[in-house]
Amino acid sequence: MRIAINTGGGDAPGLNAVIRAVTLSALANGWEVFGIRRGYDGLLEDIPNGVIRLDRRAVRGITHQGGTILGTTNRGNPLKWAQKGPDGEMIEVDRSGELIEAFEKRGIDVLVAVGGDGSLSIAAGLAKRGLKVVGVPKTIDNDLDSTLTTFGFHTAVQTATDALGKLHSTAQAHRRVMIVELMGRDAGWIALFAGLGGTADVILIPEIPYDIEKVCEKVESRYRGDRGFCIVVAAEGAKPAGGSASYVEEAKAGRAARLGGAAETLASEIEERTGHEVRSLVLGHLQRGGEPTAYDKVLALRFGTAAVHLIEQGHFGCMVALDPPEILAVPLEEATAKLKLVPTHGEIVQTARRLGVSFGD
Numbered sequence: 256m257r258i259a260i261n262t263g264g265g266d267a268p269g270l271n272a273v274i275r276a277v278t279l280s281a282l283a284n285g286w287e288v289f290g291i292r293r294g295y296d297g298l299l300e301d302i303p304n305g306v307i308r309l310d311r312r313a314v315r316g317i318t319h320q321g322g323t324i325l326g327t328t329n330r331g332n333p334l335k336w337a338q339k340g341p342d343g344e345m346i347e348v349d350r351s352g353e354l355i356e357a358f359e360k361r362g363i364d365v366l367v368a369v370g371g372d373g374s375l376s377i378a379a380g381l382a383k384r385g386l387k388v389v390g391v392p393k394t395i396d397n398d399l400d401s402t403l404t405t406f407g408f409h410t411a412v413q414t415a416t417d418a419l420g421k422l423h424s425t426a427q428a429h430r431r432v433m434i435v436e437l438m439g440r441d442a443g444w445i446a447l448f449a450g451l452g453g454t455a456d457v458i459l460i461p462e463i464p465y466d467i468e469k470v471c472e473k474v475e476s477r478y479r480g481d482r483g484f485c486i487v488v489a490a491e492g493a494k495p496a497g498g499s500a501s502y503v504e505e506a507k508a509g510r511a512a513r514l515g516g517a518a519e520t521l522a523s524e525i526e527e528r529t530g531h532e533v534r535s536l537v538l539g540h541l542q543r544g545g546e547p548t549a550y551d552k553v554l555a556l557r558f559g560t561a562a563v564h565l566i567e568q569g570h571f572g573c574m575v576a577l578d579p580p581e582i583l584a585v586p587l588e589e590a591t592a593k594l595k596l597v598p599t600h601g602e603i604v605q606t607a608r609r610l611g612v613s614f615g616d
């Protein structure tokens with residue numbers, strides 16, 4: 256058996272642990288393992304060492320490393336490949352046939368596709384076209400529906416919570432409102448967990464559109480008491496009631512729209528309305544970098560090993576999913592059918608509210 260592994264979409268701490276787990280458990284079966292570089296680019300584009308052999312040596316000591324030794328991309332979708340059309344404009348073409356041929360030519364029997372919503376939807380499309388695929392869920396956003404959680408999320412929350420801890424002292428020293436923009440795309444999981452753990456006063460998430468007046472009321476209440484400072488966490492997808500999220504780049508061929516600007520907009524609105532000094536910051540890609548937490552390492556190692564176990568059983572077209580205490584297999588189509596958003600009346604939101612957190616509603 257010859258299997259290949261690739262990592263697609265935005266990186267997430269724990270990718271290397273999956274690569275190591277897949278490689279070691281496949282080698283133990285006497286299989287050959289290959290890594291495809293930069294998503295599918297290693298098979299579709301002329302890049303040096305596009306497909307590399309993974310042996311014990313190649314995956315030694317990588318569990319603790321962030322990033323991915325294979326590289327990744329959130330561009331190259333083989334089903335909707337962006338390229339210049341006859342008139343020089345960007346168009347999308349389907350290169351899946353060429354890709355499946357490339358797998359056959361190299362004698363690769365099965366692909367382990369490690370990715371988030373986008374990459375796993377691509378994997379589902381390839382499975383439909385006949386490729387044997389097993390998916391492994393990855394995303395710091397925690398927005399994949401069929402798994403309790405994804406690796407990368409815990410690390411991102413830890414990084415963001417640490418940042419909030421540091422912001423408290425400077426906010427207090429200057430009697431300022433500090434607004435922190437956190438990642439998560441259309442889901443507020445990172446903002447909710449980090450905001451709760453980092454004791455933010457206001458948490459704004461896409462699932463609960465905010466009223467700026469309510470946000471300012473909470474800010475003012477912090478200055479009426481003896482606190483005199485306020486920490487606001489805004490998910491990058493946070494939006495005012497009746498309005499839309501803030502973007503820095505529109506969607507174009509082969510690329511999703513890029514969110515950004517939520518914290519900056521809030522900062523000027525809050526400063527104007529309350530007169531308090533406000534500073535905003537965007538934590539950005541720091542949330543995706545660095546060593547995975549122990550939780551994410553263990554989850555990634557479990558997922559990688561479970562993926563190989565599914566291949567042993569001849570179970571394809573599915574994704575491994577955490578359903579404690581088990582790791583289960585879920586059909587890729589089902590796993591990518593909808594995003595997992597924060598339940599607005601769920602226990603975690605209620606807990607935050609009982610602790611005095613304002614969601615600006």
Ligand code: F6P
Nearest residue numbers: 265329395396438439440514543
């Ligand atoms: O999906 C992961 C994620 O980090 C989102 O939270 C964020 O919106 C996006 O990727 C950023 O993507 P890029 O790396 O292209 O800036």
